[in-house]
Amino acid sequence: MTEPKPSARIGGKATDKPQLTRDNWLDAAAGEVAAGGFGNLRVLTLSKKLGVTRGSFYWHFKDHEDLVTSFLNRWRDRRLHELLYWKPDVNSTGDVEAELKSILELLLTDASRNIRRLQVELAVRDFARRNDYAADLVAEVDAARIDQNCLLLQRISSDPRRVRDLSTLLYVATIGSQVVLTGQKGDEDAISRIEDLLARVVLGQGDM
Amino acid sequence: MTEPKPSARIGGKATDKPQLTRDNWLDAAAGEVAAGGFGNLRVLTLSKKLGVTRGSFYWHFKDHEDLVTSFLNRWRDRRLHELLYWKPDVNSTGDVEAELKSILELLLTDASRNIRRLQVELAVRDFARRNDYAADLVAEVDAARIDQNCLLLQRISSDPRRVRDLSTLLYVATIGSQVVLTGQKGDEDAISRIEDLLARVVLGQGDM
DNA sequence: CCACAAACATACATTAGTGTATGGAACCAA
DNA sequence: TTGGTTCCATACACTAATGTATGTTTGTGG
Numbered sequence: 001m002t003e004p005k006p007s008a009r010i011g012g013k014a015t016d017k018p019q020l021t022r023d024n025w026l027d028a029a030a031g032e033v034a035a036g037g038f039g040n041l042r043v044l045t046l047s048k049k050l051g052v053t054r055g056s057f058y059w060h061f062k063d064h065e066d067l068v069t070s071f072l073n074r075w076r077d078r079r080l081h082e083l084l085y086w087k088p089d090v091n092s093t094g095d096v097e098a099e100l101k102s103i104l105e106l107l108l109t110d111a112s113r114n115i116r117r118l119q120v121e122l123a124v125r126d127f128a129r130r131n132d133y134a135a136d137l138v139a140e141v142d143a144a145r146i147d148q149n150c151l152l153l154q155r156i157s158s159d160p161r162r163v164r165d166l167s168t169l170l171y172v173a174t175i176g177s178q179v180v181l182t183g184q185k186g187d188e189d190a191i192s193r194i195e196d197l198l199a200r201v202v203l204g205q206g207d208m
Numbered sequence: 209m210t211e212p213k214p215s216a217r218i219g220g221k222a223t224d225k226p227q228l229t230r231d232n233w234l235d236a237a238a239g240e241v242a243a244g245g246f247g248n249l250r251v252l253t254l255s256k257k258l259g260v261t262r263g264s265f266y267w268h269f270k271d272h273e274d275l276v277t278s279f280l281n282r283w284r285d286r287r288l289h290e291l292l293y294w295k296p297d298v299n300s301t302g303d304v305e306a307e308l309k310s311i312l313e314l315l316l317t318d319a320s321r322n323i324r325r326l327q328v329e330l331a332v333r334d335f336a337r338r339n340d341y342a343a344d345l346v347a348e349v350d351a352a353r354i355d356q357n358c359l360l361l362q363r364i365s366s367d368p369r370r371v372r373d374l375s376t377l378l379y380v381a382t383i384g385s386q387v388v389l390t391g392q393k394g395d396e397d398a399i400s401r402i403e404d405l406l407a408r409v410v411l412g413q414g415d416m
Numbered sequence: 417c418c419a420c421a422a423a424c425a426t427a428c429a430t431t432a433g434t435g436t437a438t439g440g441a442a443c444c445a446a
Numbered sequence: 447t448t449g450g451t452t453c454c455a456t457a458c459a460c461t462a463a464t465g466t467a468t469g470t471t472t473g474t475g476g
Binding site: 042043044045054058063064 | 432433434435436
């Protein structure tokens with residue numbers, strides 16, 4: 001309560017210890033989650049890496065659970081929000097094949113490069129297997145992404161069920177490749193080949 | 209040392225506390241891993257669930273790490289060994305489509321029913337992201353499975369590279385569906401539809 | 417019967433982690 | 447200057463978990 005006054009900031013000369021924000025803690029938490037999953041998200045180690053004591057943490061967060069749920073919420077919000085940046089134009093007349101390929105590149109090649117982001121996503125997904133709240137958020141994000149792909153695939157098939165199935169297949173294939181092809185040497189190659197193959201496969205499954 | 213004599217077993221009347229074996233501990237460990245991942249694999253809780261104290265554990269295992277590596281080794285051995293049961297006949301003349309469908313059913317529908325087994329596999333896969341030894345075993349199992357599928361797909365395409373790409377796609381799609389479609393209601397349906405679609409897609413990508 | 421080993425129990429030491437209560441410095445507003 | 451708030455430090459209590467050392471029971475070979 002008491003409206004977190006927007007600017008009660010202090011100090012800030014240079015090495016004046018910039019006064020951590022809640023988001024700073026969440027960013028650091030992302031590092032821990034990416035490295036060791038949610039089971040490795042400890043208040044103590046987090047404080048050490050930020051150069052403060054746990055006293056700081058318990059000012060910004062109620063407890064450990066608060067940190068986890070805040071992290072999950074921010075993750076959900078960002079994942080849903082980023083979908084707006086490449087929302088396909090429903091009544092576009094552009095090249096479907098080109099659009100599909102660019103989306104596939106985004107989902108596969110591009111995603112496999114942002115290692116940090118990918119690690120966090122896999123960790124969240126793993127955590128969702130034993131945490132109901134996380135499971136809900138993951139389901140929400142999955143549904144939104146699949147729906148998004150449906151918007152594009154509508155242009156290669158008029159059967160809504162087929163569109164949805166293709167979109168689901170495309171999605172599970174991308175998630176699977178992110179899980180399986182994990183930075184081994186030669187994976188970069190395998191990913192781009194999967195990418196091409198998926199494009200052919202999807203385009204070949206249009207109206208017949 | 210001193211050759212663990214094969215039969216120094218005792219007791220065994222009925223409720224005589226059957227004298228736990230190393231494998232009993234590993235079975236119980238599977239339960240913990242399935243429920244909460246490797247981060248939840250604790251000696252203490254394991255002992256409680258088996259109705260003994262930790263003294264028993266530290267007789268069967270050197271330490272916690274010994275438990276983990278033993279568990280991983282057994283997992284690897286079983287996953288590699290089970291592949292021999294459905295090894296496709298290379299020079300069979302049977303129906304390729306039927307064989308493919310049966311394999312897809314095995315990989316998707318069947319796998320999604322053995323929840324325990326699936327949970328363990330996903331946990332191992334997640335643990336592999338932060339444990340080099342587990343990563344090696346997972347890579348080994350992945351490669352063996354993909355090779356296995358190649359044996360079948362050789363009969364629908366003569367291009368070895370395409371065979372391998374198709375096999376990889378098929379594999380990542382199955383893994384992805386196991387990760388994404390996680391027991392929500394209606395997933396049973398989605399899985400079987402993905403199954404059919406994958407069959408069509410793979411068969412359609414034969415020699416052209 | 418006796419020595420020995422297998423399988424487990426008990427007790428202890430140690431560590432890592434959480435949560436809470438309180439203190440204190442820095443800043444701002446009046 | 448005084449009071450209040452923000453942000454963090456310090457100190458304490460508590461729990462869970464590991465590992466080890468040692469005791470205890472049961473069965474077995476000779």
